[in-house]
Amino acid sequence: MKGAIVSASLTDVRQPIAHWHSLTVEECHQQLDAHRNGLTAEVAADRLALYGPNELVEQAGRSPLQILWDQFANIMLLMLLAVAVVSGALDLRDGQFPKDAIAILVIVVLNAVLGYLQESRAEKALAALKGMAAPLVRVRRDNRDQEIPVAGLVPGDLILLEAGDQVPADARLVESANLQVKESALTGEAEAVQKLADQQLPTDVVIGDRTNCLFQGTEVLQGRGQALVYATGMNTELGRIATLLQSVESEKTPLQQRLDKLGNVLVSGALILVAIVVGLGVLNGQSWEDLLSVGLSMAVAIVPEGLPAVITVALAIGTQRMVQRESLIRRLPAVETLGSVTTICSDKTGTLTQNKMVVQQIHTLDHDFTVTGEGYVPAGHFLIGGEIIVPNDYRDLMLLLAAGAVCNDAALVASGEHWSIVGDPTEGSLLTVAAKAGIDPEGLQRVLPRQDEIPFTSERKRMSVVVADLGETTLTIREGQPYVLFVKGSAELILERCQHCFGNAQLESLTAATRQQILAAGEAMASAGMRVLGFAYRPSAIADVDEDAETDLTWLGLMGQIDAPRPEVREAVQRCRQAGIRTLMITGDHPLTAQAIARDLGITEVGHPVLTGQQLSAMNGAELDAAVRSVEVYARVAPEHKLRIVESLQRQGEFVAMTGDGVNDAPALKQANIGVAMGITGTDVSKEASDMVLLDDNFATIVAAVEEGRIVYGNIRKFIKYILGSNIGELLTIASAPLLGLGAVPLTPLQILWMNLVTDGIPALALAVEPGDPTIMQRRPHNPQESIFARGLGTYMLRVGVVFSAFTIVLMVIAYQYTQVPLPGLDPKRWQTMVFTTLCLAQMGHAIAVRSDLLTIQTPMRTNPWLWLSVIVTALLQLALVYVSPLQKFFGTHSLSQLDLAICLGFSLLLFVYLEAEKWVRQRRY
Structure with missing residues (x-):
């Protein structure tokens, strides 16, 4: 060339x-x-x-150094860095060890490392794609x-x-030549093509x-x-998936977005308040150095330094809970994100269904049978008109089941109580239904040993076997011949080769009316989403078989089988409906099968449309946006179709969880707000692209994970209320000191860090294990775009912060005047320690009150014993800071008398009393 x-x-x-x-x-x-x-x-x-x-090409992503550097773009960390620099410079100028600056820098570095560890997980989906290539x-x-x-x-x-x-x-x-290819990794469908x-x-x-x-x-x-x-390379279908996968940009989770906004609000509010306090201080003639100390303390007070660590622990606890419910979280923020899901897009095979073919309908000329049972377990009932029958009483049924068991290359295997099949699932279901009727497939194949066969091909659409009839079973009609030919496959093609039928317990000629009746029964099964097989037989004088022998057959009947829905999924779909979550089925399967399963599970209703991949390809963005509002079932879809569906839902404000197991699902899994991969049948590519892996491949597990996500988010809101309400109280207390002319800052940056990390942090960790509300899945999902301050949280924090500071400021004024009277062995500056101690102890009461909107006496203590333990431990640690000499020196505290401590305890209880009174008034009102 x-x-x-x-x-x-x-x-x-x-x-x-x-x-x-x-x-x-x-x-x-x-x-x-x-x-x-x-x-x-x-x-x-x-x-x-x-x-x-012929290779997949990987696009360059963020380097580890870039990810680490990005952590310092957080506005709260930047403000703390500025505070550390100024505080350190002042201490060095005065010849003091810069312990405040060092403590702040340690917190900044720890928070940055924590953020880096959460974001630096390498993207391995493309590496898994590359691993699918043969060497x-x-x-x-x-x-x-x-x-x-x-x-x-x-x-x-x-x-x-x-x-x-x-x-x-x-x-x-x-x-x-008889070429069959498994394309499940690409198309999601398990059957060989x-x-x-x-x-x-x-x-x-x-x-x-x-x-x-x-x-x-x-x-x-x-x-x-x-x-x-x-x-x-990248021009293959696999390469196209890699391109789609790399084109999907990871977005911040709702919680991450809310925390970013929270940081902006807190820093902006703190700077405004600092400006006001400094301005008023200047007007009052106070020194710039005193005002700078106040400003530094206020900046440290407003930043919830312990919040990132507490949130990480809360998400980790949620992760452990989810493992117990058969779901593995691969990225921590996904725990909370699950609670925001408004739409679940689920694959059909293996997730909504059992991924096991089950015979459910049997039609002979004389009877229509319904078969019960699950999976490949050979246990179930045969029914006629809803009444259980004994299969052995119906010869037409037993002959048909025998034909399915003999014309078969699969094997039914028991391992303890677990049953599985070796071979084609379609053939395995025929063995199972025969065993349900009391037929031993292996035993039947021994007394009817195979002599010859013509295998199934897509051109022939049927399989034939010749068996030797040893005369040891009544499940054949010998008609004086030593051999029997059994045929199974396409009902229409086999029916064309039949001249007789088995009806009324005898052989009859096959009339045109009977043919029409059989075809109508097959169409009814097919319209219900079933795979329909026809069966026939013919006694034979020879042990050989060819296509010429597949004539003058006797019709036995039809069997309709389907990949049956998981029994627990119906309830899970109903729970989603109650929780305001929409369930969609997106599958590569046939539209009729998809629609039948979806109707059975309650995902869609009679008359609702099914959108195919071919129809979807012809739609523009606006047409698709209009369609996804009403379509619940999508069939015969390609990878880009799944991605378009997810993107369309997201454009309309939906928060999407997407399930998948194949390579074809990976782009949509990555694009979705929550990507959910199958742990059993899922490919490495789908798992690496996902946020969560279902260990049991069960749709009901997704619903359980959503419930856990809602619980985690509810607990996060509780400890944010607790931490920030307390921080606002600290901020206002510090800001009031120069305005009251006290001449000193009541709290040092190091003491504030102690409160934010220990006094706030330990009870906040205990709040992270609060049990969920039993009605949590009976509420609509909260708007993923809502602010962290939504639904009253912002007004709560401001209200509590103001009340908290009011009680503390009164205490501070009383303590300042009270401690100016000289007493032997007591330092006049202990008023600062009294303010410090009152703030810390009051937060213990706040932690107990914030765990429930009900009165504390209505909330059982046993549901969260960790909270009570954390309150006791934190209170003892605070007393150690006051009375243990080395800790006194490091934190700058002074010993308190018994009266001093009693005053602190009394004022600290006021916040708890106020919060409980507020709850009581609210309950009386509503």
Whole structure:
């Protein structure tokens, strides 16, 4: 081939044809300038240089240093850094050890490291995608077969595949022999796909139905084939998913956004208050140095230094609770984010359903049977018209079940009480339903040993076996012949080959009316989302079988099977409805099957539309936005469809949780506010792109996790109320000192840090384990965009802060005047320690009161013993600061007399009494 021709053809590939499946094999050869002898080494080298290696390309992200640097962009940390610098400079000027500055810097560094650890988790989804590529591939070049590294594959290469191989690139089949490929990683559907080279498909066929194409990352289960590579690297479907994955930008969680806004409000408010206090102080003639000390103390007081650590612990506690409920949180902020979910987009197979085919309907000419039971457990009932029957009393049923058990390549396996199947799930369900009727499939296959078979193919759409009838079972009709031919498969095709039927316990001629009745029954099952199989038989004089033998058959009946819904999902969907959470099904399955399952689970109702991927592709953004408001079920969707659905929901203010298990789900999982991967069936790619992994692949577990998320967010609001209400009280108390002419700051920065980290922090940690409200899932989700101050939290903090400071300021004035009278062994400056102690002890009462909106006596102590323990421990630590000499020196405190301590205790109780009185008035009013 000439270089000019190669360049021209590669230009076509670089601007890829979107519909290779719609071209014939000859047209594909022409477009790719390729032939059946493969490319020459020279042409392959030219194409590799022009087109690049067959690899996924990773975009550069933030470096670890950039992530660490970004932590210091927090406005509260910047203000603390400024305070540390000024405080350290003043101490050094006065020849003092800068302990306040060092303590502040330690807090700043710890908070930055904490933020870095939460954000620095490496993005491994693309690495997992790369891991799906096989290292070597068989390819025909220079008219000979050879193995080359996958990275060296180029468009136009002819690849050779057989069972066990991974598909190394996107390719158009040119030859196939009983080729079946597992595409679940790409499409999400578990069933193997039969691939055929000689098909020419319509241009609008979705990926899951492109049966003449192979896709990178999928696996060949059986058969062999040859295929012409048309896309490599980032131009493959897998590469397109990688592009989508890398185009999704991670956004801050609602909690992170609220805390950012909180920091802005606190710092702005503190600076305004500092300006007011300093201005008034200047007017009163106070020194700049005293006013600077007041300003520094106020800046430290307003910043809740312990809040990041407390929130991290609260999220970690939520994570542990969720593990106990079968969900693994991969990113801590996702714990709280779950509580904001308004819409859950769920895959069908394995999440809403059991991922186990179950026979539910059986039709013979004489009877319609309903079958109960779950999964592959051979236990259940057969019913006619709602009445339980004994299967052995119905010969037509037993013959049909025997046909399904014998014309079968699967095996039913018991491991303790757990039952599973080896082989095709469709065939496994036939063994299970036979066992429910008392038939031993293995025993039946021994007394009816297989002699010959014609396997199922997508062209034939049926499977046939010939068995030797040893005369040891009544589950056949010998008619004097030593062998029996059983056939199963497409009901329509098998029915065409039948001349007789088994009805009224005898053989009858198959009339046109009977044929119509059978077809109508099959259509009814199919419209209910079931996979329908037909069964027939014929006594045979010979042990061999060919297609000519599959004639003059006797019709036995139909079996309708479905991947049955998980029994607990219906209740979970109902709980979502009660909690104001909308549930959507997004699946690659057939629309009828998806709609039937969704109706059964209560996700959608009769008459509601199903949107297919083909319809979705034809919609623009506005049309899709209008559709997602009313559509609950999406079928036959591709990866970009899932991503578009999530983005559309988010544009309308929805907070979306998205479930998935395949590679195709990864972009949508990353785009969603909460990505939920399957722990059992999920690929590494989907898990790495997710925020949470379901250990049991169960939709009900998502609902349990949402409940835990709401509990965590509720507890976070409680300790924010507690911490910031107390901080505002501290701030106002410090601000009042120069205005009252006391001549000194009541609290040093180090003492304020002690209160914010220990006195606030320890009880706040205990509030993080508060049990949830039993009615928490009967309320609508709160707006994810709401402020941290919403629903009364802001007014509560201001109100409590003002009341708290009022009590403390009164105490401060009394203590200042009272301590000016000299007493032996007592320092006149102990009034500052009395203010410090009163603030700390009052916060203990605040912690007890804030845990519930009810009166404290109505809230059982046993529900959170950690809170009471934290109050006792914190109070003892505060007393140690007052009376233990080394701690006195370090924190600048003074010993208090018994009367001093009694006064402090009395004033500290006033806040608790006020909060309880407020609750009592509120209850009386409402």
